[in-house]
Amino acid sequence: MTPTVVLPLVIGGLYAAGVYLLLDRSLTRVVLGFLLMGNATNLLVLSAAGPAGGPPIIGVTEPEDMSDPLPQALVLTAIVITFGIASFLLAIIHRSWRLVRQEVVGVDEEDRRVARREGVHADELDPDDLAPEDRPAAHADSLHRTARAGDSTAEEALARRYAGIPSDDIDLPPTRGASR
Amino acid sequence: MISVLTPLPVLLPLLGAAGALLVGRHPWTQRALSILVLSAVLTVSVALLLLADVDGAAAISVGGWPVPLGIVLVVDRLSALMLVVASGVGLGVLVFAVGQGSADGGEQTPLSIFHPTFLVLMAGVANAFLAGDLFNLYVGFEILLTASYVLLTLGGSAPRIRAGITYIVVSLLSSLLFLAAIALVYASTGTVNMAQLAGRLADLPAGTQLLLQSMLLIAFAIKAAVFPLSAWLPDSYPTAPAPVTAVFAGLLTKVGVYAIIRTQTLLFPTGALDDVLMWAALATMVVGILGAVAQTDIRRILSFTLVSHIGYMVFGISLATTAGLAGAVFYVAHHIAIQTTLFLVAGLVERQGGSTAIDRLGGLAKASPLLGVLFFVPAMNLAGIPPFSGFIGKLGLLQAGVQDGGWLPLTLVAAGAVTSLLTLLAVSRVWSRAFWRPAAQPPAQDTDRAAAADAGPELVPEPVGSPVTGDRPSGDGAARDGRTPAGATVAGGRRWRASARRAAWARHAAVATASTPAADQMGDHRVQPPLEPLPLIMVTSTTAMVAVTVSLTLLAGPLYGVAERAAGDLRDRGPYLEAVFGGTGEAP
Known part of the structure; x- marks a missing residue:
């Protein structure tokens, strides 16, 4: 008995x-790819039995001439499993088609959102943009930014920055349209 | 005794699944049956663990076929321990699911498929743990994977189908790889019995051994979500229903880890790929936890920490010392329980707050202090804060790494400590934002838009101390305005904006967190929908799971003892071989 070269070639091709x-985005192709790979694997299991022999039935073939029955048992199980999963996959793809009229591998939207996310994170919000109640205690960053060397107090810096707006003693809102 | 008990963890759930299908029209009968079956499995598993710990490993041949020919089921300390943890976790999740089903009026939904499928999943997990040959391990994997496909796509909504397809295709690929590896193993040794392989693989040329080992490891690493092969996990897990995600996160990846342990100790004890595994462990830990830190959804954070902590177990395995393996086994047991519990809590959070996105959650600590406790304890446990079992497991692993003393293990020890800290960061972000910030606070990115919409031209600036401040849940906004150090002019300008925001926030709060009692304290006494209490069964089962994770801490001594003895058996290989072949452990 000589080993065959056909099976390895077929397995490799499959x-x-x-x-x-399988690398395609279309799900139909993915299913077809899976079927081909499943069959390639089944052939691989089958060829693991070594050279072909007679049917492994006592009384029909001499034990020395029998082919190994175990891989045949294994491959039967594997075929059943592959078949079952393939049909389930087809059902899922059909469902996907009915739902979104698409049969491609979907995009993980949450993942994209996290990747795209930029700028403000609640942890690093600029305290100036928060309502006063939500600011950390004793926050006064805004003053340091505007303060110049000559300013002795924060009040002066503020007075210059908000020139034209009635100042702090009276509790009046600023005029409309006054911006920082 | 042990020969009677061994097949039961596989048989009982399968028969139970058939029974549950038969009584599909009677939901409560079905639920009672499922819980009964899993309780029985848990009892049997505990008995098996006690027997295996006292008498050592045991094997039975299914159908009475002589050993190398028939299917062998092997119970040793490792598989018995895994069975106990798996069935315990499965039971907890099942009770949670029953609570969720009855709270949602599950009697009306056509989901009578859940219980049978769940039982089949548990049968597959048990079969994988007990399998004594590679092909039976493959069948166990296929049973649990097929059940998991159904559970993941339960209901067939668009997000679940999308996530399910990714999961199914990746799982299929790993199964095909595993099957091809089995074919090659059979072609080179002529057997798939693991005990026989333990002897025969060593006779193969080193190159062939390396090929077989790496094929098996890649197949298992996909299932266990080890780093370069882990991208599928955070994509597919979070969309499933809470109990399903919980049991997947707890169990399925650990079956892969279990298979890696078996491969590395029983089949290929030479440690040819230990360094590769160690690098993989490093990458898994670091990349996983960095992913977790970037996420803003509780379930996705937990999924990424799941990936990250698989790295700890792989680290323990790759050390290939008894101490390392003991740490890995203990960590697997701890992590199954803890990760499942956290996903169950995430399910409760979703029910309470209406979302799992931490941008949208707030005030949960006030809304449900019990939920706060239920989240806090396992979260700290996950992060490895003393005295919890997470700390003990990590300490064991890190000690094993230091004992080893090489530069790579020491790097991993450092990375493990950093990962632990980053885990703490990830869960404390959830903790501080979902539980402790004011309930009325809107998502950050919505603030400006909402405020702009509300600060329309008709809005009259409000003087300080106006009743509008009452819209904020804090209620004393005016008093605190006076204390803000920014000068009054600034405060005046801000006040104008703040009042606009208050209106926006109040309305936002009414919509986004309608169920939190903080709404009561809001100035306007609009009629809020009454707060629906969390379903009792769900809370009870989650509490029980949290109690289990805490008891892991209390029982850490005996548990670590079992883990150490299991690791000793694994390193020795003798007990396993003797159990299968009897007597001297020589292959016939």
Whole structure:
């Protein structure tokens, strides 16, 4: 008995085609790729039995001439599993088509959102943009930014910055449109 | 005794699944049956653990076929311990699911498929833990994966189908890889019995061994979500219903870790790929936890910490010392319980706050102090704060790493400590924002838009101390305005904006966190929908799970003892081989 070269070639070809299809975004191709790869794997299991022999039935074939029955049992199980999963996958794809009229691998929106996210995070909000109640105690960053060397007090810095707005003793809101 | 008990963790759930399908029209019968079956499995598993810990490993041949030919089920300390933790966690999740189902009026929904599928999943997990040959391990994996496909896509909504497809295709790929590896193993050794392989693989050329080992490890690493192969997990887990995510996160990846432990100790004890595994562990820890820190959804944060903490277990395995393995085994047991519990709590948070996005949550500590406790305890446990079991497990692993003394293990020890701290950061972000910030606070990115919308031209600036400040839950906004150090002019300008914001926030709060009692304290006494209390069964089961995680701390001594003995058995290999072959442990 000589080992066959056909099986390894077929297995390799099926794997190559299967991987190629599996890399596609279209789900139908993914299913086809999975089927090809499943069959390639089943053939691999089968060829693990070594050279072919007679049917492994006592009384029909001499034990020395029998082919190994165990991989055949294994491959039967594997075929059933592959078949079941493939049909489930088809049902899922059909469902996907009914739901979104698409049969491509979907995008993880939350993932994209996190990746796109920029700027303000609640942890690093500028305290100036918060309502006064929500600011950390004793926060006065805004003053340091505007303060110049000559300013002896914060009041002066504020007075210059908000020139034209009635100042602090009286509790009046600023005029409309006054911006920082 | 042990030969009677061993098949039961697989048989009982399968028969129970059939029974649960038969009584599908009677939801309460179905629920009672499922809980009964899993309780029985838990009892059997505890008995198996006690027997295995006293008498050592045992094996039974299914159907009475002689050992190398038939299917062998092996119970040793590791598999018995895994069975106990898995069935305990499964039972807790099942009770939670019953509570959720009855709270949602599950009698009317056509989801009678949940209980049978869940039982099949547990059967698959038990089969994988007990399998004594590679092909049976594959079948166990397929049973649990097929059940998990159904559970993940339960209800067939668009997000679940999208996430399910990714999960299914990735799982299929790993299964095909595993099957191909089995074929190659059989072709090179002529057996798939793991005990026999332990002897025969060593005779193969080193290159062949390396190929087989790496194929098996890659297949298992996909299932266990080890770093370069972990991207599927945070994508697919968070969309499923809370109990499903909980049991997936707790159990499924750990079955992969269990398979890695078996491969590395029983089949390939030479440690050819230990360094590769150690690098993978490092990357898994660091990349996983950095992902967790970036996320803003509780479930996704937890999914990423799950990936990250798989790194600890792989680290323990890759040390290939008894201490390292003991740490890994203990950590697996601890992590199954803790991760499941946290996902259950996330389910409660979603029910209480209406979302799991921490940008949208707030005031949960006030709304439900019990929920706060339920989150805080396992979260600190996950982060490894003393005296919890997470700390003990991490300490064991880090000690094993220091004992080893090489520069790579020491790097991993450092990375493990950093990962632990970053885990603390990730969970404390959830803790401080979802639980402690004022309930009325809107998502950050919505603030400006909402304020701008409300500060329309018709808005009259409010003087300080106007009743509008009462709209804020704090209620004493005016008093605190006076204390803000920014000068009064600034405060005046801000007040104008703040009052606009208050109006926006109040309205936002009414919409976003309608269920929090903080709404009562808001100035206007609009009629709020009454706060629906969390369903009793869900809270009870989660509390029980939290209690289990705490008891892991109290029982850490005996548990770590079992883990150490299991690790000793694994390193020795003798007990396993003797159990399968009997007597001297020589292959016939």
